Amino acid sequence: MPERSRAHEWTPITLLPLNGGPDPARLADSFLTPTSRFFVRNHGTIPIVDPDAFRLEISGMVRQPLRLSLDELTQRFPTVRRPALIQCAGFRRSELARVRAIPGELPWDEEPVSTAEWGGIRLADLLAAAMPDDAARHVAFEGCDDVEREGRRFGFGGSVTMEEAARHDVILAFEMNGEPLTAEHGWPLRAVVPNVIGARSVKWLTRIELRPTASENYFQRRAYKLVDRAGATTDAWEAAPAISTLPINTLICRPRGGERLCPGPIRLAGYAWSGEPGGVAAVEFSVRGGAGWRPARLSEINLPGCWREWTAEVDLASGRHDLLVRALLPDGSAQPADPAPLWNARGYMNNSWARAVLEVRAD
Amino acid sequence: MPERSRAHEWTPITLLPLNGGPDPARLADSFLTPTSRFFVRNHGTIPIVDPDAFRLEISGMVRQPLRLSLDELTQRFPTVRRPALIQCAGFRRSELARVRAIPGELPWDEEPVSTAEWGGIRLADLLAAAMPDDAARHVAFEGCDDVEREGRRFGFGGSVTMEEAARHDVILAFEMNGEPLTAEHGWPLRAVVPNVIGARSVKWLTRIELRPTASENYFQRRAYKLVDRAGATTDAWEAAPAISTLPINTLICRPRGGERLCPGPIRLAGYAWSGEPGGVAAVEFSVRGGAGWRPARLSEINLPGCWREWTAEVDLASGRHDLLVRALLPDGSAQPADPAPLWNARGYMNNSWARAVLEVRAD
Numbered sequence: 271m272p273e274r275s276r277a278h279e280w281t282p283i284t285l286l287p288l289n290g291g292p293d294p295a296r297l298a299d300s301f302l303t304p305t306s307r308f309f310v311r312n313h314g315t316i317p318i319v320d321p322d323a324f325r326l327e328i329s330g331m332v333r334q335p336l337r338l339s340l341d342e343l344t345q346r347f348p349t350v351r352r353p354a355l356i357q358c359a360g361f362r363r364s365e366l367a368r369v370r371a372i373p374g375e376l377p378w379d380e381e382p383v384s385t386a387e388w389g390g391i392r393l394a395d396l397l398a399a400a401m402p403d404d405a406a407r408h409v410a411f412e413g414c415d416d417v418e419r420e421g422r423r424f425g426f427g428g429s430v431t432m433e434e435a436a437r438h439d440v441i442l443a444f445e446m447n448g449e450p451l452t453a454e455h456g457w458p459l460r461a462v463v464p465n466v467i468g469a470r471s472v473k474w475l476t477r478i479e480l481r482p483t484a485s486e487n488y489f490q491r492r493a494y495k496l497v498d499r500a501g502a503t504t505d506a507w508e509a510a511p512a513i514s515t516l517p518i519n520t521l522i523c524r525p526r527g528g529e530r531l532c533p534g535p536i537r538l539a540g541y542a543w544s545g546e547p548g549g550v551a552a553v554e555f556s557v558r559g560g561a562g563w564r565p566a567r568l569s570e571i572n573l574p575g576c577w578r579e580w581t582a583e584v585d586l587a588s589g590r591h592d593l594l595v596r597a598l599l600p601d602g603s604a605q606p607a608d609p610a611p612l613w614n615a616r617g618y619m620n621n622s623w624a625r626a627v628l629e630v631r632a633d
Numbered sequence: 634m635p636e637r638s639r640a641h642e643w644t645p646i647t648l649l650p651l652n653g654g655p656d657p658a659r660l661a662d663s664f665l666t667p668t669s670r671f672f673v674r675n676h677g678t679i680p681i682v683d684p685d686a687f688r689l690e691i692s693g694m695v696r697q698p699l700r701l702s703l704d705e706l707t708q709r710f711p712t713v714r715r716p717a718l719i720q721c722a723g724f725r726r727s728e729l730a731r732v733r734a735i736p737g738e739l740p741w742d743e744e745p746v747s748t749a750e751w752g753g754i755r756l757a758d759l760l761a762a763a764m765p766d767d768a769a770r771h772v773a774f775e776g777c778d779d780v781e782r783e784g785r786r787f788g789f790g791g792s793v794t795m796e797e798a799a800r801h802d803v804i805l806a807f808e809m810n811g812e813p814l815t816a817e818h819g820w821p822l823r824a825v826v827p828n829v830i831g832a833r834s835v836k837w838l839t840r841i842e843l844r845p846t847a848s849e850n851y852f853q854r855r856a857y858k859l860v861d862r863a864g865a866t867t868d869a870w871e872a873a874p875a876i877s878t879l880p881i882n883t884l885i886c887r888p889r890g891g892e893r894l895c896p897g898p899i900r901l902a903g904y905a906w907s908g909e910p911g912g913v914a915a916v917e918f919s920v921r922g923g924a925g926w927r928p929a930r931l932s933e934i935n936l937p938g939c940w941r942e943w944t945a946e947v948d949l950a951s952g953r954h955d956l957l958v959r960a961l962l963p964d965g966s967a968q969p970a971d972p973a974p975l976w977n978a979r980g981y982m983n984n985s986w987a988r989a990v991l992e993v994r995a996d
Contacts, residue, residue: 306933
């Protein structure tokens with residue numbers, strides 16, 4: 271099972287670490303995002319892993335610590351496959367950065383969200399084999415990449431609660447879209463935690479520790495938190511609660527803003543998703559900058575932990591049209607209109623209305 | 634969990650029993666087929682099931698016979714979700730019927746193939762709870778629909794071998810594409826057996842019997858067999874081996890034959906699949922009636938038990954072009970060229986090259 275390279279169908283934002291994502295229009299081509307189009311969000315090196323030497327360690331508050339080779343993992347536990355969306359907490363950070371600067375963070379637009387079919391073993395099965403102590407409350411993941419922050423080098427990490435870890439849809443994946451994981455997507459093993467920020471889907475996973483408290487890793491303790499002022503102290507970062515569940519959000523795949531369109535019927539298409547239990551109940555759009563909201567058509571395909579496709583047909587005359595799209599939860603609450611009140615120092619969790627300016631001209 | 638009705642996006646072939654399928658062009662819109670587009674192949678009534686009274690019985694060669702309500706099924710066993718293709722053995726029967734008549738069978742073209750995400754419990758988990766005798770060799774399914782054949786009324790049925798039944802991808806589904814099954818797709822419970830003919834994915838499943846021999850059901854013993862002469866005796870039908878594994882096959886979704894196309898670059902798209910291990914290794918196309926074969930591009934998304942998308946771009950001048958498409962197995966063996974040698978009395982298992990006539994005109 272060697273590491274494989276593959277042509278990318280996206281534009282890098284940075285090369286070291288490797289970060290990038292596809293043109294969102296291409297995400298409308300298929301419900302499952304091909305691996306070559308799936309966004310990549312890394313914080314350090316892409317490690318070169320020797321699959322024969324690789325071991326996954328489960329330690330901490332367990333009665334049966336484990337140290338398992340890839341063969342042991344795949345032979346001892348049943349393989350499951352399921353589609354799941356992964357979204358970076360920095361999705362649409364660029365809109366927040368236009369409210370007020372966010373230095374030192376990637377200027378993501380709408381690239382870092384994708385949905386793939388993951389194959390692997392259930393975290394719940396592995397934890398059952400390790401026999402957690404009753405007092406264990408958190409499951410910490412750590413990768414074997416090489417990240418530097420605040421003068422220290424360490425592997426990227428983060429944690430989920432025992433309740434989140436017990437869910438059947440949390441898997442330790444070695445396959446993506448029916449093929450072995452590629453190096454940049456975490457080969458040979460990554461956590462896939464649906465419904466929460468992508469930072470918990472730790473790549474190149476080598477250590478799992480059961481703990482009474484959340485992970486001590488920088489990316490759990492001092493990043494991926496909502497802090498509302500630039501230059502906040504380390505204490506302020508430590509004190510803030512960690513973000514986790516993905517809020518309801520929307521992507522306009524087609525048409526993209528800036529395209530020249532001909533007058534007449536135009537098909538709108540995109541996705542909406544939410545990490546909240548009831549998922550997406552409705553999607554609405556306006557082609558008049560927030561006036562005259564109309565319902566989009568939701569796909570029947572409504573899988574847990576995935577996005578849901580929406581489409582609409584609209585007749586547009588020549589001119590400029592401000593397209594807005596918002597999704598609603600089952601309780602009727604919708605995405606917020608404006609990114610400004612969502613601003614935070616690292617630019618996470620922007621879920622304001624999706625917007626695109628459509629230029630319609632006959633010539 | 635009431636039965637739900639839903640608008641269909643396909644054309645019925647017969648209304649009682651209900652049979653029909655979508656325009657194959659629409660299958661290219663998404664990897665997973667929306668429930669409203671998924672073909673329906675029934676042999677009798679669509680039963681009205683009382684979910685509170687419903688029980689699934691597991692009997693025969695088991696040490697622990699079971700009789701389980703829907704709640705017991707879903708609470709006692711973990712829920713899994715996986716995509717799987719279902720293809721009717723009569724797919725492309727119409728081409729065989731043009732070789733020689735096939736009276737009394739549905740004139741299927743390319744409608745009866747679709748891929749959905751199924752949610753349910755693993756058959757393997759249920760069988761483990763029933764503790765099969767070592768001598769059990771077959772798992773027979775029976776539905777509670779009402780079929781009439783040869784003057785008798787009974788529920789549709791069929792069987793798989795113990796080896797097939799032990800596979801992790803065989804599930805008893807109560808969900809389709811994230812929603813409860815609809816009545817016409819087998820609510821409240823259907824078997825979903827990937828890689829074999831759709832006839833084994835028994836709907837309205839109420840009985841599972843472990844047996845030393847295959848099911849005695851008409852649809853296992855006297856249909857879904859390859860018999861090469863019309864009017865064969867019952868003995869000839871009984872003696873023939875049952876068909877099971879889906880052969881390698883191809884669907885051209887776009888463009889469809891008969892469409893008027895403009896000269897210039899044209900995008901071809903479709904799917905290929907095979908129930909054989911190894912799946913689809915390559916897809917080739919010819920726009921010159923079998924001369925100048927060229928490779929199509931295969932999607933990276935290559936999930937077990939599912940179809941694999943292929944695409945190609947070709948530049949076509951005005952005129953008539955005979956498009957042929959064939960898929961290859963990993964051992965290099967390809968679909969057969971011609972349907973004629975595949976003719977059989979009920980018109981099953983046509984997997985000859987896919988064909989479409991493209992009319993290209995500038996006006």
